[in-house]
Amino acid sequence: MSWIKESNLGWLHLLCLRVLKCGRIPKHVAFIMDGNRRFAKKKNVEKMEGHTKGFDKLSETLQWCLDIGITEVTVYAFSIENFKRSKEEVDDLMELTKEKFKRLLEERDKLMEYGLRIRVIGNMGYLPEDIVKIVAEAECMTKENNKTLLNVAFSYTAQDEITSAVNLTLLGLNNGALNDGDINLNLLSKCLHTQNSPFPELIIRTSGETRLSDFLLWQGSCSYLHFTGVLWPELTLWHFLWAIFKFQCVCKDLDNVRNKLLAFPALSSNGSAFIDGIDTYRLDVIKKALAS
Numbered sequence: 001m002s003w004i005k006e007s008n009l010g011w012l013h014l015l016c017l018r019v020l021k022c023g024r025i026p027k028h029v030a031f032i033m034d035g036n037r038r039f040a041k042k043k044n045v046e047k048m049e050g051h052t053k054g055f056d057k058l059s060e061t062l063q064w065c066l067d068i069g070i071t072e073v074t075v076y077a078f079s080i081e082n083f084k085r086s087k088e089e090v091d092d093l094m095e096l097t098k099e100k101f102k103r104l105l106e107e108r109d110k111l112m113e114y115g116l117r118i119r120v121i122g123n124m125g126y127l128p129e130d131i132v133k134i135v136a137e138a139e140c141m142t143k144e145n146n147k148t149l150l151n152v153a154f155s156y157t158a159q160d161e162i163t164s165a166v167n168l169t170l171l172g173l174n175n176g177a178l179n180d181g182d183i184n185l186n187l188l189s190k191c192l193h194t195q196n197s198p199f200p201e202l203i204i205r206t207s208g209e210t211r212l213s214d215f216l217l218w219q220g221s222c223s224y225l226h227f228t229g230v231l232w233p234e235l236t237l238w239h240f241l242w243a244i245f246k247f248q249c250v251c252k253d254l255d256n257v258r259n260k261l262l263a264f265p266a267l268s269s270n271g272s273a274f275i276d277g278i279d280t281y282r283l284d285v286i287k288k289a290l291a292s
Contacts (some may be wrong), residue, residue, distance in 0.1 A: 035207035035231030121193035122156035136289035165191035172231025
């Protein structure tokens with residue numbers, strides 16, 4: 001299935017979208033796509049069939065986000081903890097990932113039409129070289145697109161992300177690029193995998209679990225958390241629109257919290273130069289992966 005489905009909403013769906021658009025639409029929405037394996041068990045099919053249906057649902061959900069005007073989407077696709085699953089399942093998931101990213105590369109024209117940029121966030125050190133290379137191709141191909149950003153959290157945990165950010169700042173201290181006074185919450189925030197992205201205003205988790213499972217713990221500190229009992233492949237547009245409506249009910253209160261907790265100090269001149277250097281380094285890593 002394509003990464004972007006053609007929009008085929010009925011009149012009632014379109015009416016509800018228009019009504020919701022009269023209110024506040026979150027700029028950045030994140031999804032914990034939970035329940036693929038339980039869906040497979042429920043339907044008495046192989047686990048990989050559940051994961052495939054999960055990708056199909058991602059494609060559909062991304063189109064809903066485009067329809068309603070959300071400009072950034074982050075999805076929790078594969079946790080570092082998932083490497084503890086059976087070798088057979090992990091290998092199958094890697095093959096599915098490679099297959100889907102190959103399909104993405106074939107859809108260049110559609111991605112350019114929608115202005116969709118793909119960014120994979122996570123620890124690439126855990127991934128096979130062929131996966132790293134195809135991910136780098138996708139990022140490089142779409143890096144100039146600026147209408148919608150899709151962050152795919154793959155080989156990711158928030159603890160690993162925060163550790164990486166701290167290590168980057170320590171590196172800056174050790175090589176003289178930073179002084180003690182340059183380090184603040186703003187600098188650490190920009191050292192995260194999400195870099196300059198706005199923090200998600202809404203995080204949606206499926207499957208009935210009411211926890212974040214080590215996902216965007218820093219960035220989600222002031223997000224509205226919406227938990228639904230439906231399994232990820234069974235998510236419908238109505239579930240999605242209900243989450244948007246619930247967000248709209250509390251967004252003003254959330255703004256007050258965000259204004260207090262996320263009023264980060266400005267970066268120093270050293271800090272700004274350091275962040276620019278990190279951006280250049282990350283681009284060089286992508287180019288190196290493409291050349292390998």
